[in-house]
Amino acid sequence: MPSFRDEFATESRARLLVSPGSDILKVDGNDNVILEPLTKFGGMIWPYSPNITISHNAMYGEYDLAHTNYPNHYFQKSQPSEIQIDGQFTAQTQAEAGYLIAVLHFLRIVTKMNFGLKDTKRGTPPPLLRFSAYGDLMFNKVPVLVKNVAYSLPNDVDYVDYVTPPSFDAFENHNRIPAMMTISCTLGIQPQPNIMRAEWNMNDFKSGKLVNKGYI
Numbered sequence: 001m002p003s004f005r006d007e008f009a010t011e012s013r014a015r016l017l018v019s020p021g022s023d024i025l026k027v028d029g030n031d032n033v034i035l036e037p038l039t040k041f042g043g044m045i046w047p048y049s050p051n052i053t054i055s056h057n058a059m060y061g062e063y064d065l066a067h068t069n070y071p072n073h074y075f076q077k078s079q080p081s082e083i084q085i086d087g088q089f090t091a092q093t094q095a096e097a098g099y100l101i102a103v104l105h106f107l108r109i110v111t112k113m114n115f116g117l118k119d120t121k122r123g124t125p126p127p128l129l130r131f132s133a134y135g136d137l138m139f140n141k142v143p144v145l146v147k148n149v150a151y152s153l154p155n156d157v158d159y160v161d162y163v164t165p166p167s168f169d170a171f172e173n174h175n176r177i178p179a180m181m182t183i184s185c186t187l188g189i190q191p192q193p194n195i196m197r198a199e200w201n202m203n204d205f206k207s208g209k210l211v212n213k214g215y216i
Contacts, residue, residue: 014050014085014133016144016185017043024109024127033165034173037095037102043129044103047096050087052133054216056080080216082147083131083139083187091177097162100177107149107185130214131187141214148186153178191215 018024025035025042038044057080060073091097114124126145133139157179164173191214204210 012133012135014046014052014087014139015041015043015131016045016146016187017041017130017132019128019130022127025106034105035102036165037099038106044106046085046087047090047099048088050085052139053084054081056216080189083142083144083189085185085187086182087185088180088182090180091160091162092179094160094162097160097175097177098164100181101162101164101175103183104151107146107183110146111149128190129187136212137208139216140212142187142216143190143192143214144187145190146185147188149183151181151183154181157181189216 023029025039026032031039056078058078059076061076062071062073065072089096089100089103091100110126110129113126114121116122129144129146130141131139131144132141159176159178162175162177164175166172196215199213200210200215205215
């Protein structure tokens, strides 16, 4: 089996990265020790090839003509479905355990908005992320929102102890991490309307130029 580091060596790995300039991986501008394993990548990378499910939908309405045997259709819109990703994670070493706890914490963060009287950015919705996998004409920096995260902590695997390093508040976090678990994510595709309206055309899409820019 390839090593944990070797799994991340290629750019074609499935990955969910923060947008340029985002401070999601930091706390008040400082490095977040819990998320430090993700910092080098700018987000999370699936260490093993996940199951990815997506469909492309052309939506039609129907109108009826009297005394006909078949309906007539009119085009309404086209849209891809949500992207469903089911990926396996392991914690066979301390490095893997630290990475797994960072992934779980990251996915909790990106499904939350800024809120509370002490939050200077309160009201800011969850962040827009970029999903890529398997090359330029597959998924390349697709703008997405994390709509759902689901996982179970199985009772039929070993658990490993992992302690996060002390953070700026001098606290350590003690954890028990399953040696193997599956995390499921549902991603909603969210292109920016003004950019999409300005640059989308069928010829560029057919040539692959727009697929290479995040349109699927």
